[in-house]
Amino acid sequence: MIKPAVKARPPVQHRRLTRAKFLRRAVFVTIGSALVSVGLELFLVPNNIIDGGVVGISIILAYLTKLPIGLFLLLLNLPFLFLGYKQIGKTFALSTLYGVTVMSIGTYYLHPVEVLTTDPLLSAVFGGVIVGIGVGLVIRSGGSLDGTEIVAILFSKKTPFSVGEIVMFFNLFILGSAGFVFTLDRAMYSLIAYFIAFKMIDITIEGFDESKSVWIISDRSKEIGDTILSRLGRGVTYLKGEGGFTGDGKKVIFCVITRLEEAKLKAIVEEKDPAAFLAVGNIHDVKGGRFRKKDIH
Structure with a gap:
């Protein structure tokens, strides 16, 4: 053979x-x-x-x-x-x-x-x-x-x-x-x-100024994303998700912010949708895209 x-x-x-x-x-x-x-x-x-x-x-x-x-x-x-x-x-x-x-x-x-x-x-x-x-x-x-x-x-x-x-x-x-x-x-x-x-x-x-990854699941995701863009000047990415229990389609917001912007972002989410799911994690390094660390005004 x-x-x-x-x-x-x-x-x-x-x-x-x-x-x-x-x-x-x-x-x-x-x-x-x-x-x-x-x-x-x-x-x-x-x-x-x-x-x-x-x-x-x-x-x-x-x-x-x-x-x-x-x-x-x-x-x-x-x-x-x-x-x-x-x-x-x-x-x-x-x-x-x-x-x-x-x-x-x-x-x-x-x-x-x-x-x-x-x-x-x-x-x-x-x-x-x-x-x-x-x-x-x-x-x-x-x-x-x-x-x-x-x-x-x-x-x-x-x-x-x-x-x-x-x-x-x-x-x-x-x-x-x-x-x-x-x-x-x-x-x-x-x-x-x-x-x-x-x-x-x-x-x-x-470093002291580490970045944060943010995941937000909300029925008012578009409104929250637009507010993050206007107030924080941070780009957001919309991901398609599905609820594990209900099977309903969900729109997930993903963005990267600095440690100093975390409190302001949480206030935005609380203002627009108090029932939203919010997860924040530490990121050791960020490269590419339009992300850059900046001062909060």
């Missing part, structure tokens, strides 16, 4: 970065990695406060062995770089390698610098803020400074746990270890620093 010829798939074409985008990525990865070095050497490490992930393990090992923390930051991340290259891609791996190298070199040169404060609470707060902003800049630029997320992705494929749950388990184990290596109060300060850094990463990646 003659088998039909199977056409070979063409090789996947990866879009190359332009020079401007490459330079922009390199600049932000450099700034982010340098900020993490500052947060570690001028706030966290001198006060025996750790962060989660590879950074936390490196701080503990540096304390126990009296070796430079930059050495452990580089060596412990190398296996994860290989996994990142296989699972995510070359660009991610190279960005991560560059960021980890800058961070390791930065900690080496900042180690002899006098610490800014010996107060553990101030160190946890400001160290967490600076580390979080730095890590957020690197992630936003397509890289990473910690390999535990890559391990979590691999484990999540073979276990019923999510990536976030696995990362949380790793970090709770690492932060708990600070209580045995240092003291219990340092473990508590480490938890404060980790929480602040976690929130600052989100803020840095998403």
Whole structure:
């Protein structure tokens, strides 16, 4: 039996970065990695406060062995770089390698610098803020400074746990270890620093002025849509829907607004149809169309 010829798939074409985008990525990865070095050497490490992930393990090992923390930051991340290259891609791996190298070199040169404060609470707060902003800049630029997320992705494929749950388990184990290596109060300060850094990463990646997606179902959808256009100046899209219980046709309004416009939009819906169904969600990124963020007048 003659088998039909199977056409070979063409090789996947990866879009190359332009020079401007490459330079922009390199600049932000450099700034982010340098900020993490500052947060570690001028706030966290001198006060025996750790962060989660590879950074936390490196701080503990540096304390126990009296070796430079930059050495452990580089060596412990190398296996994860290989996994990142296989699972995510070359660009991610190279960005991560560059960021980890800058961070390791930065900690080496900042180690002899006098610490800014010996107060553990101030160190946890400001160290967490600076580390979080730095890590957020690197992630936003397509890289990473910690390999535990890559391990979590691999484990999540073979276990019923999510990536976030696995990362949380790793970090709770690492932060708990600070209580045995240092003291219990340092473990508590480490938890404060980790929480602040976690929130600052989100803020840095998403920004303060995040967008909102809005879904409105109403029998007066045309009137509500026209009011949104006239008062907010936002474009709306009408979608066709069907009621699950009644089977009646419904017109659904979809639009994207800024966080500052949310209260005004809710007032419009309440004014035109108090019985309307309204759902509002967060959007991390908006591109295309006529949407642009603007000031409210």
